Amino acid sequence: MTALRYIGVLAAVLAWAVIIACVSLNPWFVFTKNALSDLGGPKASYPWLYNYGLVTTGALIIAFASYALSVSSNRLEEAASSFMIVAGAFLAMIGVFHEGTYPHVFVSNYFFAQMDVVALVWGAGSIASGRTRSGLGEVLVGLVGPAGAMAFRWPSSATLEVFGVVLIDVLVLLMTFDLGELEGLTRRSSRWRRGSAP
Template sequence: MRKSQLQAGLVAPLVAYSGILTAIYVNRSWWKLTDNAISDLGKVGLSNKWLLNVPLVVTAALAIYYAAGLLETARNSIEKAGTGMLIAGFAFLALIGIFPEGTSPHYYVSWCFFLTAGFGFLIAGVGMGLAGERGMLYFTVALFVLAWILSVWAMRTFRGVAIPEFVGALTITVWHYVVLLKFWGDEYAALRAHKD
């Protein structure tokens, strides 16, 4: 994986969460975590909708570039299939920004993002386990199950869907950074071995 791809992977979530948190702050007079969706911050007709939508598109582009490097390093067909689903999920993330709430495709691209990215990281994690990384397999499955439990609970408890959306997004982010740290560690170890 190229160093620039690792850097893109490092920055991508930071861009997304910076945009989301800025949009929440600017729209704090009406937006409520328990009553709204994250997408409400970028809906059609909102003058500052770009605060959410532009960072989502930028994040998706960075994440796709990173995940393309991840795909090149996949060691079996299951890991490749999961990483391919992640890439599709990131493409749907871009479409959330391109088709904001209030447009007809928005509902579908939102669901497709969470489903493809969520199942993508699960399948990729299983592939990593089959490649010998048993710890990654157990971590991935536990994270996936916990996310579903928390998301279902939040959807049944609160009127809005922002909390389950955050659960899904943070789960994908945590898994992503664990994988990214593994690659940074491998690169550091290779650099040390080269110097020795």
């Protein structure tokens, strides 16, 4: 169970590795002028690396969220985990519907918006479960994302997307710590049920 807790961290590491690799393979890419999706578009070198990387990262997010769902302690955490599964599916779809295809903008925007919802709802669930410090941090992530996107004039889509990715990484780290506590609760509950069995 402990290893499953770190799938989200693995997803974050993979995402950054893919971005860095694709940027290095496309020297024309400029963070202050381009969008990250340009790395998977028809003009990019090795666009499959970016697109398959997103599909794989989306699958890892779905696995992480599924594990979170399995150890959730209340309805808010269950709802947030379910929302995160949907977000992972939309991240994978960004790779499938790469730049230049009709649904690309929709699936890209929906992924980031859905992750903001995940942060707010999981944070509320953490607070309800008594994890006030991490819960407030998670709620803050959910508020800072859309507020920051609207409050500043970002020089490019890539800079705004990196801002969103960093916030998602913070959320994943906070959730990873939460899952450690939830695993402990699950183990104690399991021992109690075995001990009370006739």
